[in-house]
Amino acid sequence: xxxxxxxxxxxxPFDTDLLGQALIxxxxxxxxxxxxxxxxxxxxxxxGLEGMMLSGAFFAYLATWKTHxxxxxxxxxIGGGLIFGVAMGxxxxxxxxxxxVAGVAIDIAALGLTxxxxxxxxxxxxxxxxxxxxxxxxxxxxxxxxxxxxxxxHDPLLYLGFLLVPASWFLLYRTKWGLAIRAAGELPMAxxxxxxxxxxxxWMGVLTAAGLAGLAGADLTIVQVGIFHEDISAGLGYLALVxxxxxxxRSLGVLAAALILGGANALQLRVGEQPYIQGAxxxxxxxxxxxxxxxxxxxxxxxxxxxxxxxxxLALIAGVVLxxxxxxxxxxxxxxIGFPYVVALLVLAGSRTSAKMPSALAVPYRxxxx
Amino acid sequence: MTSQARARxxxxxxxxxxxxxVVIxxxxxxxxxxxxxxxxPGRAISAFYQGAFGNEFDLAGxxxxxxxxxxxxxxxxxxxxxxxxxxxxxxxxxxxxxxxSIVALKVGPLPIAIHLPxxxxxxxxxxxxxxxxxxxxxxxxxxxxxxxxxxLNLVAxxxxxxxxxxxxxxxxxxxxxxLPFPNSALYPTLLANTDLHWDIVVVPIAVVVVAYVLAxxxxxxxxxxxxxxxxxxxxxxxxxxxxxxxxMVASGALAGLAGASLVLAGTQTYMGEAFExxxxxxxxxxxxxxxxSPWGVLPAALLFAALSQAGEVMAATxxxxxxxxxxxxxxxxxxxxxxxxxxxxxxxxxxxGGPGVSAARAAAEIRGPEVGVAG
Numbered sequence: 001x002x003x004x005x006x007x008x009x010x011x012x013p014f015d016t017d018l019l020g021q022a023l024i025x026x027x028x029x030x031x032x033x034x035x036x037x038x039x040x041x042x043x044x045x046x047x048g049l050e051g052m053m054l055s056g057a058f059f060a061y062l063a064t065w066k067t068h069x070x071x072x073x074x075x076x077x078i079g080g081g082l083i084f085g086v087a088m089g090x091x092x093x094x095x096x097x098x099x100x101v102a103g104v105a106i107d108i109a110a111l112g113l114t115x116x117x118x119x120x121x122x123x124x125x126x127x128x129x130x131x132x133x134x135x136x137x138x139x140x141x142x143x144x145x146x147x148x149x150x151x152x153x154h155d156p157l158l159y160l161g162f163l164l165v166p167a168s169w170f171l172l173y174r175t176k177w178g179l180a181i182r183a184a185g186e187l188p189m190a191x192x193x194x195x196x197x198x199x200x201x202x203w204m205g206v207l208t209a210a211g212l213a214g215l216a217g218a219d220l221t222i223v224q225v226g227i228f229h230e231d232i233s234a235g236l237g238y239l240a241l242v243x244x245x246x247x248x249x250r251s252l253g254v255l256a257a258a259l260i261l262g263g264a265n266a267l268q269l270r271v272g273e274q275p276y277i278q279g280a281x282x283x284x285x286x287x288x289x290x291x292x293x294x295x296x297x298x299x300x301x302x303x304x305x306x307x308x309x310x311x312x313x314l315a316l317i318a319g320v321v322l323x324x325x326x327x328x329x330x331x332x333x334x335x336x337i338g339f340p341y342v343v344a345l346l347v348l349a350g351s352r353t354s355a356k357m358p359s360a361l362a363v364p365y366r367x368x369x370x
Numbered sequence: 371m372t373s374q375a376r377a378r379x380x381x382x383x384x385x386x387x388x389x390x391x392v393v394i395x396x397x398x399x400x401x402x403x404x405x406x407x408x409x410x411p412g413r414a415i416s417a418f419y420q421g422a423f424g425n426e427f428d429l430a431g432x433x434x435x436x437x438x439x440x441x442x443x444x445x446x447x448x449x450x451x452x453x454x455x456x457x458x459x460x461x462x463x464x465x466x467x468x469x470x471s472i473v474a475l476k477v478g479p480l481p482i483a484i485h486l487p488x489x490x491x492x493x494x495x496x497x498x499x500x501x502x503x504x505x506x507x508x509x510x511x512x513x514x515x516x517x518x519x520x521x522l523n524l525v526a527x528x529x530x531x532x533x534x535x536x537x538x539x540x541x542x543x544x545x546x547x548x549l550p551f552p553n554s555a556l557y558p559t560l561l562a563n564t565d566l567h568w569d570i571v572v573v574p575i576a577v578v579v580v581a582y583v584l585a586x587x588x589x590x591x592x593x594x595x596x597x598x599x600x601x602x603x604x605x606x607x608x609x610x611x612x613x614x615x616x617x618m619v620a621s622g623a624l625a626g627l628a629g630a631s632l633v634l635a636g637t638q639t640y641m642g643e644a645f646e647x648x649x650x651x652x653x654x655x656x657x658x659x660x661x662x663s664p665w666g667v668l669p670a671a672l673l674f675a676a677l678s679q680a681g682e683v684m685a686a687t688x689x690x691x692x693x694x695x696x697x698x699x700x701x702x703x704x705x706x707x708x709x710x711x712x713x714x715x716x717x718x719x720x721x722x723g724g725p726g727v728s729a730a731r732a733a734a735e736i737r738g739p740e741v742g743v744a745g
Contacts, residue, residue, distance in 0.1 A: 112696015
């Protein structure tokens with residue numbers, strides 16, 4: 001998140017535009033991630049998130065084109081996610097089959113279905129750009145000089161995504177439902193004997209994740225770009241899954257992860273169009289490694305963490321050297337597009353979070369069979 | 371024949387019947403989609419048959435498509451038997467292709483007897499190396515291999531894009547593609563003027579090898595023990611993380627072999643950006659339909675190859691998008707999954723077994739290698 005902090009101040013390529021862009025790109029990850037958080041806390045992992053997002057994106061686009069109504073488009077997006085949510089629920093909850101394989105199947109089916117319908121409906125038409133949901137500036141706050149417009153002049157779905165963070169925390173930790181959700185994901189048998197219907201709670205979780213993933217898809221087509229193309233979600237659903245794991249199954253954690261991944265994506269778009277990598281980029285990387293190094297030293301004072309420390313140290317030195325010399329290194333655009341996914345892999349590799357995982361995650365529950 | 375063996379035979383008989391039913395249901399749903407676009411079912415079925423088996427060219431195309439599908443499916447089976455769900459086949463195919471292009475274009479000139487095997491091995495090494503990243507992340511850092519392989523697929527797609535645009539770009543072409551490979555690095559054609567090449571011989575060899583290794587060797591036994599119950603394996607002195615890593619790397623090598631077939635035995639002699647063609651995920655569906663049996667891969671791959679080949683032809687003959695194959699594919703996985711789980715639950719209920727093995731396995735799968743002990 002360092003580059004976002006830098007962006008708020010405005011250093012080099014890290015200007016407030018980058019900050020605003022990062023928030024926009026974090027929104028679909030956040031929307032789908034919060035839904036997935038609730039589903040996983042209830043004990044169902046949903047790898048089909050990507051497919052649900054894609055389906056939401058397509059149906060939101062289709063409905064907006066047909067009805068010229070963005071509200072209908074949003075609901076169509078949610079509906080597009082829910083179609084596959086029902087399929088997921090039937091296979092994963094009612095039948096009790098392997099949730100992960102079911103999720104992969106949903107991704108494949110959604111890619112096929114949206115591609116098929118898109119080709120059948122739109123092949124002979126010129127590219128249709130549908131209207132997009134406009135921005136609503138928050139009075140007062142958006143007038144703050146420098147970062148005001150970047151933070152407080154956005155579309156309603158973005159605000160909704162950020163509001164869902166405290167809302168999901170409240171749901172999970174301060175309501176009876178939240179208790180039931182967490183019980184269904186931790187100890188379904190105990191929840192069952194306490195009179196909670198694990199089946200119903202898990203259905204709610206799956207459908208929440210599916211609906212929000214569909215809305216995240218709608219965010220892509222009828223907020224961000226106004227067009228649809230095959231596989232437009234391009235892995236954002238997987239990034240949402242990463243966000244839940246990296247966020248240690250907490251609302252705030254999911255927010256932080258979504259900001260990191262959205263920020264990486266915004267940075268990729270920004271730096272990718274520069275002729276060469278600017279000094280500030282190397283500086284930010286050096287800063288990140290400096291923090292990692294400090295964290296390692298603080299945390300493992302007694303134990304030797306020599307490989308990690310030496311790697312972080314070497315990277316730090318390299319970063320400083322590159323910052324000082326500012327060589328004309330450039331990466332080709334496809335490699336920059338891959339950058340957020342590499343960040344996601346590093347994020348996964350850097351987090352040992354299994355201890356916080358809901359105990360019954362991905363374990364089907366059948367009454368009468370512990 | 372003992373009653374137990376008879377029961378087992380009956381059981382696998384039920385499975386085969388179930389799979390056939392699943393295929394029929396999925397195809398019927400596809401027919402509904404097609405009918406919605408005004409093509410009568412009779413015409414669709416005949417167009418399907420014509421497209422997949424109608425003439426020598428299409429039949430050869432169907433058989434040629436079986437090759438990458440079977441190899442990927444075998445790769446899935448090897449990893450799955452060890453309890454690992456790796457879904458990184460698209461990425462491993464792409465990196466396999468990239469490695470092939472290095473050896474094909476930068477090594478030589480060599481006679482085909484040396485150059486071709488070398489190129490194929492390079493493809494396998496590429497696939498294995500890409501799978502190894504996910505394997506090592508899983509074994510050392512507890513990173514769920516499903517997520518890491520999905521992300522690695524996305525990275526590989528970008529690396530391939532870059533590869534055919536920059537370092538290996540054929541500068542005489544505007545398209546993102548490599549220079550044509552020399553003939554010494556390509557599989558020779560088996561049937562003139564068709565897509566069928568000599569790589570078809572790889573399939574029976576791979577099926578026999580995988581079936582033999584899994585069923586008859588110590589390593590195969592270890593894989594099966596680790597997959598069935600990591601705790602038991604650990605007590606027996608078998609390291610689940612080591613075996614899991616090896617199985618994933620072997621799985622990636624098979625995907626790399628599929629990648630080699632796609633670049634060295636395709637319709638073109640160069641490597642483009644889209645050579646993977648969706649075979650990586652399609653192969654998973656093949657393995658699931660085959661009930662994770664190496665021998666079952668052959669009929670399942672034939673079915674899916676026929677679907678893809680007919681899908682391509684039908685796009686032209688009856689104007690139905692070939693993307694429909696994806697819908698059928700996803701549906702088949704869901705239906706196979708549901709049908710076999712129901713069968714399995716019923717059987718276990720009859721046997722009055724203990725706590726669900728599948729539950730323990732799901733937990734171990736998602737928790738990564740070391741943490742499984744604590745759970």
